[in-house]
Structure formats: C-alpha cells, structure tokens
Amino acid sequence: MPTSRRQMPRRIYPLRILGMGLGGMVVGVVLWERQASALAWLCMALPCFAWPHVAYLLTQRSADPYRTETRNLLIDSALTAALVPLMHFNLLPSVLLLTLTMVDKITTGIRGLWARALVAMLVAGAASTLLTGMHWAPETSMRVMVACLPVMVLHTLSVSIVSYQLIRKATHSNLMLDELRRVDALTGLFGRGHWQEQAEAALRRHHTTDEPACMLMLDIDHFKSINDLHGHTVGDEVIRALAHVVRGHVRAGDCAGRFGGDEFAIVLPGMHARDALAIAQRIREQTECVRLRHLPDLRITSSIGVAPADHRHSNLRAWIDAADAALYVAKHEGRNRVSGYMEPALAPAV
Numbered sequence: 599m600p601t602s603r604r605q606m607p608r609r610i611y612p613l614r615i616l617g618m619g620l621g622g623m624v625v626g627v628v629l630w631e632r633q634a635s636a637l638a639w640l641c642m643a644l645p646c647f648a649w650p651h652v653a654y655l656l657t658q659r660s661a662d663p664y665r666t667e668t669r670n671l672l673i674d675s676a677l678t679a680a681l682v683p684l685m686h687f688n689l690l691p692s693v694l695l696l697t698l699t700m701v702d703k704i705t706t707g708i709r710g711l712w713a714r715a716l717v718a719m720l721v722a723g724a725a726s727t728l729l730t731g732m733h734w735a736p737e738t739s740m741r742v743m744v745a746c747l748p749v750m751v752l753h754t755l756s757v758s759i760v761s762y763q764l765i766r767k768a769t770h771s772n773l774m775l776d777e778l779r780r781v782d783a784l785t786g787l788f789g790r791g792h793w794q795e796q797a798e799a800a801l802r803r804h805h806t807t808d809e810p811a812c813m814l815m816l817d818i819d820h821f822k823s824i825n826d827l828h829g830h831t832v833g834d835e836v837i838r839a840l841a842h843v844v845r846g847h848v849r850a851g852d853c854a855g856r857f858g859g860d861e862f863a864i865v866l867p868g869m870h871a872r873d874a875l876a877i878a879q880r881i882r883e884q885t886e887c888v889r890l891r892h893l894p895d896l897r898i899t900s901s902i903g904v905a906p907a908d909h910r911h912s913n914l915r916a917w918i919d920a921a922d923a924a925l926y927v928a929k930h931e932g933r934n935r936v937s938g939y940m941e942p943a944l945a946p947a948v
C-alpha cells in the first residue's frame with residue numbers, strides 16, 4: 599500500500615477532531631439559543647466530540663485502515679447531515695457544515711467518494727428529520743454567525759495549506775519525472791529522447807541561420823567481449839567511465855547523450871568539422887587512458903564518427919545516418935580511430 603494511503607488515518611485524526619469540534623460548537627450555540635433538550639445535546643456531543651476518537655480506534659484496529667477510513671469519511675458526512683434537522687435547519691450553519699463536509703470528501707481525491715457521501719447525507723438527513731421531527735427555523739442570529747467564523751476561517755486555511763503542499767509535491771514529482779526523462783540513469787548524460795530534441799534544435803538552427811554544428815557518434819570497441827569476459831557490472835562501469843570522459847570534453851551548450859547500449863552521441867553547436875574532429879581525437883585518446891581500479895589491465899578503446907550538419911540533411915535521421923556512416927568507417931578501418939564524414943579517416947594519434 600502506498601505510504602500516503604497508510605498515513606491517511608493518522609493525518610485525518612487531528613483534522614477530524616478540529617473540524618467536528620468546531621462544528622459541534624456552532625451546533626451548540628444553535629441548541630443553546632433554542633434551549634434544546636438534554637437528548638438533543640447528547641445527539642450533538644456524540645458525533646462532534648466522541649466520534650473522532652472512535653473513528654481513529656476503528657482504523658487502528660482495522661486490517662485495512664484505508665478502507666475503514668474511507669468508510670469513516672462517509673460516516674462524517676452522514677453525522678454532519680443528521681445535525682441539520684437538530685438545528686431546525688438554521689440556514690448559515692446548515693449550509694456551511696454540509697458544504698465543508700462535501701469539500702472534505704472532494705479534496706481526498708478518492709474517486710466517487712463525494713457521490714457516496716451525498717447519498718449518505720440524504721439518508722442521514724431524512725432519518726434525522728424523522729426522528730427529531732420537522733422543525734423549520736432557518737433564521738440565523740448574529741451569535742450563530744460569529745460561531746461560524748472560526749469554522750470558515752480554519753477550514754479554508756487548512757484546505758489551502760493542504761492544497762499548497764500537494765501542488766508543491768506535484769511540482770517536485772513533475773520535475774523528477776522530467777529529470778528521469780531527460781537524463782540517462784546509468785551515465786547522467788542526456789537520455790535519447792531529450793538528446794534528440796536538442797539535436798533537432800541544432801539542425802533547425804543550422805538550416806535557418808547557417809550556424810555550424812557537428813555530431814559525434816561514439817561506440818566502445820568490442821564492448822560485447824568486455825561484458826562476456828568480465829560481466830555486465832564491469833560493462834556498466836566502462837560505460838560510466840566513458841560518459842565521464844565525454845563529459846570532460848563538452849562545453850555547457852553542447853549536448854552529450856547516451857544513444858544506446860555502448861553508444862554515445864554528442865552534438866556540438868557552433869563548431870566546425872576541424873574543431874569537432876580534434877575534440878573527437880581527444881576523447882578517443884582519453885578513452886585509451888581509462889583504467890578501472892579493480893581491473894587495471896583492461897584496455898578500452900572507442901571509435902568515433904564525426905558529421906557536420908549539412909543543408910542536405912532534411913531531418914535528424916539523415917544527420918545521424920551521416921555520423922553513423924562515419925562511425926562505420928572508423929570501425930571498418932580497425933577501430934580506435936576517428937572518422938569524419940566527407941573527411942579522410944584519421945589514424946589514431948599515437
């Protein structure tokens with residue numbers, strides 16, 4: 599069961615004490631004004647002051663506290679509606695208490711609870727009218743109006759505070775979701791979706807303003823054998839180490855992402871092919887220097903294809919294909935090298 603559901607009874611307990619207690623005081627003022635019988639006072643005191651504790655005990659002893667609490671919420675509404683005939687339909691407190699109990703049901707976010715509460719209120723209101731008799735005295739005195747004020751103020755404030763907390767929580771969760779969508783969990787580089795959006799933006803800029811941009815497609819050499827020989831955990835470590843190298847060679851405005859398993863893609867906006875090839879060479883050289891602490895003899899190399907953005911690239915796919923083609927050349931020519939699309943392949947700088 600989600601934590602929020604498990605904590606629901608504990609969260610509601612003090613709110614129920616406060617809400618029912620303040621409601622009880624309003625009803626008490628009405629009963630006092632009309633000099634109600636002791637039985638009427640008892641009928642007010644039990645739901646308003648004893649019920650919150652009974653409800654809490656019920657949830658504490660329940661095998662399914664969430665379900666019990668949902669039922670308790672319906673009982674809250676029924677008890678509130680039963681107070682209305684007891685107050686002889688005194689207009690302001692009746693409308694106020696019925697509205698607030700409905701607001702409480704709606705703000706739980708439990709699907710359909712308000713509709714079930716409405717039924718419970720109608721039944722309880724009718725039953726209470728039958729038992730107490732139909733006495734119609736809707737006028738509200740100034741004294742009762744004043745007694746209603748704390749309920750209005752405190753309820754509005756508490757609902758606002760809860761809404762504020764919920765909005766903060768939802769905003770935080772949305773940010774986390776966005777972060778998960780943007781960032782690859784293993785490497786901390788951009789995930790493929792976000793990388794593609796950035797790459798598309800760079801290509802669009804190239805088409806509209808002629809701003810140069812280059813794409814680097816990097817693949818770890820013989821990565822499958824690293825996995826096969828040393829296991830996937832070591833494979834993951836190698837991927838992370840490569841991501842570290844990549845991160846060390848990109849500027850703030852560049853976009854480095856994990857394209858797939860052992861493949862990385864980097865977009866360098868504003869950069870011409872010559873500079874991009876130099877960066878690719880540095881990344882390749884740095885890859886050779888990577889050492890895992892517990893496997894110092896493991897040698898890692900990478901192959902990198904470089905493709906400048908071109909007006910003939912009608913879409914991102916075409917640009918990626920160009921970088922892939924360059925990567926294929928680098929692999930084909932023996933790996934551990936950089937190959938530029940339309941540029942002659944560069945031998946490893948040893």
Ligand SMILES: Nc1nc2c(ncn2[C@@H]2O[C@H](COP(=O)(O)OP(=O)(O)OP(=O)(O)O)[C@@H](O)[C@H]2O)c(=O)[nH]1
Nearest residue numbers: 817818819820821822823825830831833834859860
């Ligand atoms: N450890 C690990 N392995 C992965 C992950 N994603 C994909 N792989 C593995 O990466 C390997 C990819 O190998 P390839 O790039 O196809 O081939 P390669 O061995 O690198 O050969 P070349 O690229 O031709 O040098 C496959 O064995 C995948 O199972 C991952 O997140 N972690």
